[in-house]
Structures are given as C-alpha cells and as structure tokens.
Amino acid sequence: MQETILKTIGLGKTFKGFSAVTDVNLEVARGSIHTLIGPNGAGKTTCFNLLTKFLEPSSGQILFNGIDITREAPAEIARRGVIRSFQISAIFPNLTVLENVRIALQRNLGTELHFWKSGRSLERLNSRAMGFLEEVGLADFANEDAVSLAYGRKRALEIATTLAMEPELMLLDEPTQGMGHEDVERVTELIKRVAKGRTILMVEHNMKVVASIADTITVLQRGEVLAEGSYGEVSRNPLVMEAYMGSHRGEAL
Missing domain, CATH: 3.40.50.300 (P-loop containing nucleotide triphosphate hydrolases)
Known part of the structure; x- marks a missing residue:
C-alpha cells in the first residue's frame, strides 16, 4: 500500500x-x-x-x-x-527562459533580497537551470525571452520553474x-x-x-x-x- x-x-x-x-x-x-x-x-x-x-x-x-x-x-x-502552478501562466515575460528558472533556483542561495549583487553571482546556477530546461524540452530556447514562447512552451517553462523549487x-x-x-x-x-x-x-x-x-x-x-x-x-x-x-x-x- x-x-x-x-x-x-x-x-x-x-x-x-x-x-x-x-x-x-x-x-x-x-x-x-x-x-x-x-x-x-x-x-x-x-x-x-x-x-x-x-x-x-x-x-x-x-x-x-x-x-x-x-x-x-x-x-x-x-x-x-508543496509548490503550485496556476491557471494563468506565471512567468517573467521580459527575462530569458534560463533567467526564469534561475530565479526559482535562487531561493536556495538565500540571496533573494540581495539586489545590489551582480547578476554574475547567479551564473553558478546556470548548469542546474539548464538541467531543468532539458527535462521539460526547452533547452534550445534558453536564451530567448519568455514572452516570445508559444503558449504551450510557456506552460512548460512554468513547470520547469516549479521543478526548480524542488x-x-x-x-x-x-x-x-x-x-x-x-x-x-x-x-x-x-x-x-x-x-x-x-x-x-x-x-x-x-x-x-x-x-x-x-x-x-x-x-x-x-x-x-x-x-x-x-x-x-x-x-x-x-x-x-x-x-x-x-x-x-x-x-x-
């Protein structure tokens, strides 16, 4: 059982x-x-x-x-x-696909509020973010702005960000x-x-x-x-x- x-x-x-x-x-x-x-x-x-x-x-x-x-x-x-997605796709449209997943991963760094830090400090998350994008079939779209994705791929991106929250x-x-x-x-x-x-x-x-x-x-x-x-x-x-x-x-x- x-x-x-x-x-x-x-x-x-x-x-x-x-x-x-x-x-x-x-x-x-x-x-x-x-x-x-x-x-x-x-x-x-x-x-x-x-x-x-x-x-x-x-x-x-x-x-x-x-x-x-x-x-x-x-x-x-x-x-x-317990992580939830919503009926309306919740992504950051003007960030790249990779950056969207990286934001979700940032939670584990404890730096969510460190706005003064360089964006380069997050590059160490790129490899893990790419892993989630590969899992949902979006690796080839990593550097595209999220707003340009077709609707189904936006939902796939949302699932990738959900997965990144572990x-x-x-x-x-x-x-x-x-x-x-x-x-x-x-x-x-x-x-x-x-x-x-x-x-x-x-x-x-x-x-x-x-x-x-x-x-x-x-x-x-x-x-x-x-x-x-x-x-x-x-x-x-x-x-x-x-x-x-x-x-x-x-x-x-």
Missing part, C-alpha cells in the same frame, strides 16, 4: 453562508498522479486554494507528511515542498487550459515525464488527459466528493455520468 503524502479530513470552506467546499476527505499517495475533476463550480480550484492556504479553511484539517499544516501560512507550506508535491491547476491539440499532447507527455519519482495533484478539465495520466481521480460536485477511483471506475459511475451529462451536455468521460 502506498504511503499517503497529503490528507484532508472534513475540509470545508463557506463564504457568507454559501458552502463552496464541504467535508472533503482526500488522500494523495506518494509518487502518484492524482487528479481532481468535476463540472464548473464544483470546488476544484477552491480546494487548491485551501491546500496552499490562499484561502483559510472554515473547517477540517490538512496533513502533509503526517504534520498538521492547516494553520500555516502559504510561504511556510511552500517551504515544506517540490515534494506539485499542484498543477488546469495545466492544459486554452491549448490546442498539439500543445495538449506536448504538455501531457511532459507531465508524464516529470511525474517519475514525484507526486502530482492536478485539476484538469480535459478528460483525454485525465484518462491517459491519472492514477487516481477524485470527482467533485457542488463542493463535495462525488466519487473516487481509477478512470475506469469513475467513468462507469452512474452519479458521475449524470453530473457530466447535465453540465457538459453529453460530453463523454
């Missing part, structure tokens, strides 16, 4: 009487790809915001490696190794959102590749992506867990089929 890296117990969030997330019990196994899916408004991104403390839970507990992190600040949780648990929020077919395939293969030896929890709307990479799927509806299991299990669940038929107008799982 796989070890649990992240666990929630009765996790909930209310906004002025409206329950956005209710009694969510989640267990993410170390070394797995665990996906949250559900119709629009199901509470997927709210769950991510609770796990990374961009939102404060109204109820329940969050355990990471068996330690209660429910009341910790976002920066503390990030230092523990995550124990990567949270990917809609990594293929807004992509064309070719970029979706490229990023899906990238996630498969970087998942080896790592743990990934992701929100994803593209069912083909979910079917091809998820070890475990948790289905949310109206802020509650509707079903959980492998893709085969949840895709045959009558409650899940009804939820998607109603909100996606017949889109097949």
Whole structure:
C-alpha cells in the first residue's frame, strides 16, 4: 500500500453562508498522479486554494507528511515542498527562459533580497537551470525571452520553474487550459515525464488527459466528493455520468 503524502479530513470552506467546499476527505499517495475533476463550480480550484492556504479553511484539517499544516501560512507550506502552478501562466515575460528558472533556483542561495549583487553571482546556477530546461524540452530556447514562447512552451517553462523549487508535491491547476491539440499532447507527455519519482495533484478539465495520466481521480460536485477511483471506475459511475451529462451536455468521460 502506498504511503499517503497529503490528507484532508472534513475540509470545508463557506463564504457568507454559501458552502463552496464541504467535508472533503482526500488522500494523495506518494509518487502518484492524482487528479481532481468535476463540472464548473464544483470546488476544484477552491480546494487548491485551501491546500496552499490562499484561502483559510472554515473547517477540517490538512496533513502533509503526517504534520498538521492547516494553520500555516502559504510561504511556510511552500517551504515544506508543496509548490503550485496556476491557471494563468506565471512567468517573467521580459527575462530569458534560463533567467526564469534561475530565479526559482535562487531561493536556495538565500540571496533573494540581495539586489545590489551582480547578476554574475547567479551564473553558478546556470548548469542546474539548464538541467531543468532539458527535462521539460526547452533547452534550445534558453536564451530567448519568455514572452516570445508559444503558449504551450510557456506552460512548460512554468513547470520547469516549479521543478526548480524542488517540490515534494506539485499542484498543477488546469495545466492544459486554452491549448490546442498539439500543445495538449506536448504538455501531457511532459507531465508524464516529470511525474517519475514525484507526486502530482492536478485539476484538469480535459478528460483525454485525465484518462491517459491519472492514477487516481477524485470527482467533485457542488463542493463535495462525488466519487473516487481509477478512470475506469469513475467513468462507469452512474452519479458521475449524470453530473457530466447535465453540465457538459453529453460530453463523454
């Protein structure tokens, strides 16, 4: 049986009487790809915001490696190794691809606020930064400005910067959102590749992506867990089929 890296117990969030997330019990196994899916408004991104403390839970507990992190600040949780990407690509557009990854690596030098130091002091990070770029297939773009990258490659760069933060648990929020077919395939293969030896929890709307990479799927509806299991299990669940038929107008799982 796989070890649990992240666990929630009765996790909930209310906004002025409206329950956005209710009694969510989640267990993410170390070394797995665990996906949250559900119709629009199901509470997927709210769950991510609770796990990374961009939102404060109204109820329940969050355990990471068996330690209660429910009341910790976002920066503390990030230092523990829970690193998140966002729906909108978060990169520095006017820096080069290499410089973007180097900024993420700079955290380990303890020099984030040493603005008076020469940029040359960061050149010792170039080799490691290039290693991450090679891992995501961007080594040939290292010296290009990030703004010039195609959308799919910008998401790949964001994953590279996330990897550079040395995550124990990567949270990917809609990594293929807004992509064309070719970029979706490229990023899906990238996630498969970087998942080896790592743990990934992701929100994803593209069912083909979910079917091809998820070890475990948790289905949310109206802020509650509707079903959980492998893709085969949840895709045959009558409650899940009804939820998607109603909100996606017949889109097949």
